[in-house]
Amino acid sequence: MNVFIPSSENADRARLLFNKVLEASPVATDATLILVTHALPDNEIFTRFLASRFRHLILVPKPGSIDDASLRAMSGYSTIATVNKHALRRPGGMVQISQLLRPDGPIVIADMGGYFAEGVDGLASLVDGRVAGVVEDTANGQVRYEGKPVSFPLISIARSPIKAPEDIIVGRIIAFAVRAALKEVGLSLRELDVLVVGFGRIGRSVASDLARSGAEVAVFDIDPLKRAKARACGFATPRKVEALKQAHCIVSATGKKGISAEDLPQLRDGCLLASATSPDDEFGFEQLDGTWQVVRRSATCVSARDELGREIRLVNGGKAANFLYGGAVGPTIFLVHAAILHAISRLLSGRVAVGLQELATAEQQTLSGMWSEVFEHCSGSPLVDGGE
Ligand SMILES: NC(=O)c1ccc[n+]([C@@H]2O[C@H](COP(=O)([O-])OP(=O)(O)OC[C@H]3O[C@@H](n4cnc5c(N)ncnc54)[C@H](O)[C@@H]3O)[C@@H](O)[C@H]2O)c1
Numbered sequence: 001m002n003v004f005i006p007s008s009e010n011a012d013r014a015r016l017l018f019n020k021v022l023e024a025s026p027v028a029t030d031a032t033l034i035l036v037t038h039a040l041p042d043n044e045i046f047t048r049f050l051a052s053r054f055r056h057l058i059l060v061p062k063p064g065s066i067d068d069a070s071l072r073a074m075s076g077y078s079t080i081a082t083v084n085k086h087a088l089r090r091p092g093g094m095v096q097i098s099q100l101l102r103p104d105g106p107i108v109i110a111d112m113g114g115y116f117a118e119g120v121d122g123l124a125s126l127v128d129g130r131v132a133g134v135v136e137d138t139a140n141g142q143v144r145y146e147g148k149p150v151s152f153p154l155i156s157i158a159r160s161p162i163k164a165p166e167d168i169i170v171g172r173i174i175a176f177a178v179r180a181a182l183k184e185v186g187l188s189l190r191e192l193d194v195l196v197v198g199f200g201r202i203g204r205s206v207a208s209d210l211a212r213s214g215a216e217v218a219v220f221d222i223d224p225l226k227r228a229k230a231r232a233c234g235f236a237t238p239r240k241v242e243a244l245k246q247a248h249c250i251v252s253a254t255g256k257k258g259i260s261a262e263d264l265p266q267l268r269d270g271c272l273l274a275s276a277t278s279p280d281d282e283f284g285f286e287q288l289d290g291t292w293q294v295v296r297r298s299a300t301c302v303s304a305r306d307e308l309g310r311e312i313r314l315v316n317g318g319k320a321a322n323f324l325y326g327g328a329v330g331p332t333i334f335l336v337h338a339a340i341l342h343a344i345s346r347l348l349s350g351r352v353a354v355g356l357q358e359l360a361t362a363e364q365q366t367l368s369g370m371w372s373e374v375f376e377h378c379s380g381s382p383l384v385d386g387g388e
Contacts, residue, residue: 004328005041010375014334017374018049021338021367025345030105031132032056033344034081034097036112038065042328044073046337051077058100060088060115064278064319065327085115094119098126106132108344113137113278114144120152133347135340137163139200140255140281145356153352155343155359162339162364164201169329170276171205171253173322178206178249178274179213180324181300181315187248189215195247196235198254199226202276206251207235218243222254241266248272251321252282260284264306272301274315276322283318300324335371342367 006014033054037043039061051057057078061071074080079100087093097119101107107130109116109123116123116134124131133153136142142158157163179189192215196207199221207230211217219230220240227237244250244266252258253276261284267273275282286292295311296303302317315321343359346352359367 004326004330006045006328006331010331010334011045013331013374014045014337015049017334017338017370018046018341020370020374021341022053022345024366024370025342025349027053027345028106028348029053030055031348032058032101032105032107033110034058034060034107034116035110036060036062036115038062038112038327039071039074040065040067040326040328041070042333044070046334046340047074048077050341055105056102058097062112065323067326085113088115089118091122094122094126098123101127104130106130106348108132108347109134110340110344111136111141114141117141117144117147124152132350133352135343135347137336137340140277142356143255150356151354153347153354154356155346155352156356157336157339157343157359160339160358160364161361162359162368163336165332166329166336167201168205169332170322171202172209173325173329174202174206174251174253174274174276174320175209175213177300177315177321177324178210178251178272181272181274181313182249184298184300185313189213192216192248193218193246195220195243195250197221197240197250197252197258198256198276199223199230199235200253203251203253204233206253206276208233210251211235215249218246250274252276255281257284258282265308267310267312269310270313271310272313272315273318274321275318277320279318331375334375335368338367338371339364 031054033050037047037059058081059074059078060081063084081097081100083093083096111134120134136145136156136158139158142156145154194210194215194217196203196219199219207217207219218236218238220243221227230237244263249272251274255277264285292304292306294302294304301313301315303311303313305311316324
């Protein structure tokens with residue numbers, strides 16, 4: 001995986017921002033923080049800062065996004081919990097986490113992807129109710145928490161305006177990865193039909209970016225309101241089966257198995273398939289599992305023959321396409337980190353009600369104002385050089 005290393009100037013600015021956030025809303029120093037994170041350089045700036053402010057930091061690295069050097073650095077100042085989301089969903093997962101915790105002090109979980117959604121109550125009972133609450137960062141994760149009644153304070157920033165800049169850039173980097181994958185085989189978007197499945201925050205950004213590059217972009221979303229919105233934005237919204245047959249390239253950005261096993265027979269031979277999220281969330285079929293025969297690996301794609309003998313090119317092997325470039329979104333990530341830090345501080349204040357909530361608009365505006373002051377004169381685009 002390519003990694004994006006923030007400049008030392010931006011690292012300094014990020015620390016300045018985090019200090020400003022904590023000046024405005026300090027955290028209890030005896031707290032333990034459990035943080036699910038990408039083990040990547042821009043996250044390392046945040047985790048190092050957290051380690052300096054919390055008594056104990058436990059990191060749960062997301063397995064698909066580990067940079068060895070970043071993980072090594074993280075292990076120098078935090079406890080690394082080597083459990084994946086599947087293990088955390090089993091009863092033993094929370095026991096394993098509880099064994100890493102100190103015997104006293106409040107605990108906050110900063111989750112990314114709903115890793116703890118099924119286990120918070122179990123963990124709370126193992127630690128005498130010391131779990132002060134949870135902050136969730138992703139849309140997928142929020143959905144997991146919404147799956148059952150929430151009996152603890154939960155702040156989600158996944159759907160808040162403060163996340164929108166990150167989502168736009170993620171969409172643009174996914175589009176960038178698609179262009180790079182096409183370029184590898186001598187194709188240009190101007191010659192191709194593209195289908196974007198899911199017209200949410202990410203899908204909208206992908207569709208707009210690919211259309212700007214000259215592709216004929218169609219959109220499918222299960223929600224008729226989103227289809228109407230896509231039409232208003234100038235995209236065709238054919239029926240899914242027709243759109244699948246027509247597309248040379250499909251980007252799925254639903255987080256809810258936008259491409260199912262039933263969809264596969266409709267795909268063109270040679271179709272390029274890209275995901276906005278982890279393959280088990282985005283694809284309702286097993287790829288590269290033995291029934292698919294890998295025929296080629298390139299810098300951007302794994303090409304495989306499916307059971308029907310067609311070749312499908314999976315951008316980044318079916319994993320989130322933007323992670324071809326390390327998942328970096330430039331300084332925008334520090335705005336998200338600032339929101340997480342502020343949410344943690346709110347949870348530790350003990351003044352957050354039980355149940356799911358977002359940060360208030362005024363809080364998001366204040367944090368965005370701090371971010372703008374600090375990063376005002378930075379060039380914000382992480383879009384990788386070349387590849388067009
Ligand atoms: N790769 C990254 O760095 C990154 C960053 C942010 C979010 N994500 C992930 O990308 C995915 C999309 O995020 P978002 O913020 O755009 O979500 P969103 O909820 O805003 O949009 C998802 C859209 O998909 C539609 N949809 C759901 N199931 C569908 C189906 N089966 N077929 C067609 N449409 C369907 C919904 O109606 C919605 O419009 C999520 O899984 C999210 O976690 C990835």
